[in-house]
Each structure stands twice: as structure tokens, then as C-alpha cells.
Amino acid sequence: MRKIALGSRGEAAQPDCIKALVVEFVTTFLFVFAGVGSAMAADSLVGNTLVGLFMVAMAHALVVAVMISAGHISGGHLNPAVTLGLLFGGHITLFRSFLYWIDQLLASSAACFLLNYLTGGLGTPVHTLANGVGYTQGIIWEIILTFSLLFTVYATIVDPKKGSIDGLGPLLTGFVVGANILAGGAFSGASMNPARSFGPALVSGVWTDHWVYWVGPLIGGGLAGFIYENFFIDRSHVLIARDEEQ
Template identity: 80%
Template sequence: MAKIALGCVGEATQPDCIRALVVEFITTFLFIFVGVGSAITANTLLGNALVGLLAVAVAHALVVAVMISAGHISGGHLNPAVTLGLLFGGHITVVRSALYWIIQLLAASAASFLLSYLTGGSAIPVHTLASGVGYLQGVIWEIILTFSLLFTVYATMVDPKKGALDGLGPMLTGFVVGANILAGGAFSGASMNPARSFGPALVAGDWTDHWVYWVGPLIGGGLAGFIYENFFIERSHVPLPRAEAEY
């Protein structure tokens, strides 16, 4: 059973950690910029809700795949739920996880503020539950969608016996993000990512249902990481308590 590695405060000053944090900021910023930007465009230009949802799903799928690949130095988490899932699998320390969370939230906020400025103050779409969808339903939606995201990350990038899937992880992860948005976007918003919800909520000043997008993704991500690492991965040695994610 994988053990959570605590790490040490000194990690924050290590050159490899600093580089990873810079890369994580850049890739998360670009992910949020494209993701939220596509939502703004869909609301502005597309009158058909289904076409808008499809456009947002495709944009998220593409940018997730590219940013995970581009962010190989940091692991390309882009998402506090992914970081938590890898923490529960013993692939990143608690200290570096906290630093990643801070960076991810800062990047999401910066991207959302910049989008508000560049679009002339256009409304920034925030994640809220659809009419008729209760809190419990919303949380369950986010748990399942985020679980599928982390399960895919582990199966295609973390598992040492990924076989023919080796190298396809970023693309397949992007696919599952896009598919999940098509499945749950009309109900919970299909966030799967607390940072993706935090940035727009901060800029818009709208925190309606916001806690759902922390509770659901963190439970789903943490559960997927714990289950996959402890029940499906076969290792000849336990994961080293290194400071970076072993994608």
C-alpha cells in the first residue's frame, strides 16, 4: 500500500521544484485561458446550447492533451484534484502538493482576470448546478467524472505496465475530459477541477454552489488515485517519496 510522503519545507527552494512550479503555472494558465475563453466564445457567438457545449468540450480536450505534454517538467497536473490523486498514490509529497495547489489557483485567477480584460469585461461563465440538480446530485456527478479522469491518468501515464498506451496518455486524458463535459456539462458543469471553477468565480464574484466543485473533484480524484495505486498497479518496489509526479 502506497504511503503518503510528507516532504519538507526546504523543497520550495530546490531548483527542480522552482522549475516545476513555473511550468505548472504556465500550463495551468494556458489551460484555463483556453477553457474559459472557449466558454465565453460559446456564450457570445453560439446560440445553440448543444453546439456551444460541443465547442467547449473540444477546446478543453485539445488544450488538456497539449498542456499535459508541454508540462512534462511539472507533470502537467493543471488540476488540484489530479495533484491530490497522485499524492494519495505516493507520487508527490504533501509539501509540493500544497505548492502546486497555490500555483494552480494563482494561474486560474490570473487567466480569468486577463480574459475579463481582453474581452472588454464580458461575463465570465462560472460553474453552477443546473436547474433541478441538487447539491448531492452535483457532488456525485463531479465525483464520478473526476474519478474517470484520474483513473485514465493512472491507467495511461502512471501505471508502469501501460503497454501499448505508452505515450498516448495526454491525448487519452484530453479525450476523457471532453467526453465528460459532453456527459455532465448540462447538469453539474463538469468541472472536474477546483482551479477551473475557482478562477472564474473569483473574477465574477459569484460563489453559487462553488463548494460542490471542491468536494466532488477532490473526493473523486483522491479515491481514484488510492484505488488504482493500491489495487491495480503491480510494482517490484514501492514508489519513492520523490517531490515530483511520476507520470
């Protein structure tokens, strides 16, 4: 069973880490800008809820696929749940994970503040549970949706034995994000991403149900990373050393 690599504070000064943080900020910013922007446009321009949901799902699917590819230097996580899943698999150190989480939250906040300004103060839609959906149901929704996201990331991007789908990982990951929004968007909001939920909540000042979008995705992402790494992945590939000092 793979143990978590702790890393050290020295990582923050390494050129490759600094470059990765810059890229992670840029790609997360662009992801949230397009994702939240599509939700704002759907609220403003589309009267049909189903059409609006489809618009949001398609926008997220496309921008996730592109930003994962564009963010290859940092790994294109875009999401604290993805970072946690890769941490549990031994693919990133704990210290660098904390840096990524801060980076992702700052990028999401910056994107939402800019959207609020560019739209003349239009509200940023927040993730909240639908009427009739309780906390337990919402958490389970987010666990399952985020689990499917991380399982796809591992199967199509991380696993060195990808076979015929090699190179298609970002596109396939975008597909599953879009499908999950279509499936769960009307119930839990289908966040799958604490950073994606954090920015709109911060800008709007609406924190209703917000904790659900941390608990569910982090459990789902961490569980998927742990299960795939320990039961399905080919261990012939090299992971970072647990006691590596950087």
C-alpha cells in the same frame, strides 16, 4: 498500502521544484485561458446550447492533451484533484502538493482576470448546478467524472505497464475530459477541477454552488488515486520515500 510522503519546506528552494512550479503555472494558465475563453466565446457567438457545449468540450479536450504533454517537467497536473490523486498514490509529497495547489489557483485567477480585460469586461462563465440538480446529485456527478479522469491518468500515464498505449496518455486524458463535459456539462457543469472553477468565480464574484466543485473533484480524484495505486498498479516501479527529507 502506500503512505503519504510528507516532504519538507526545503523542497521549495530546490531548483527542480522551482522549475516545476513555473511550468505548472504556465500550463495551468494556458489551460484555463483556452477553456474559459472557449466558454466565453460559446456564450457570445453560439445561440445553440448543444453546439456551444460541443465547442467547450472540444476546446478542453485539445488543450488538456497539449498542456499535459507540454508540462512534463511538472507532471502537467493542471488540477488540484489530479495533484491529490497523485499524492494519495505516493507520487508527490504533501508539501509540494500544497505548492502546486497554490500555483494552480493563482494561474487560473490570472488567466480569468486577463480574459476579463481582453474581452472588454465580458463575464467569465462560472460552474453552477443546473435547475433540478441538487447538491448531492452535483457532488456525485463531479465525483464520478473526476474519478474517470484520474483513473485514466493513472492507467495511461502513471502506470509503468501501459503497453501499446504508452505515449498516448495525454491525448487519451484529453479525450475523457471532453467526453465528461459532453456527458455532465448540462447538469453539474463537469468541472472536474477546483482551479478551473475558482478563477471564473473569483473574477465574476459569483460563488453559487462553488463548494461543490471542491468537494466532488477532490473526493473523486483522491479515491481514484488510492484505488488504482493500491489495487491495480505494478509495484515494481519506484515511488518517493515516505520519510524523504528534501
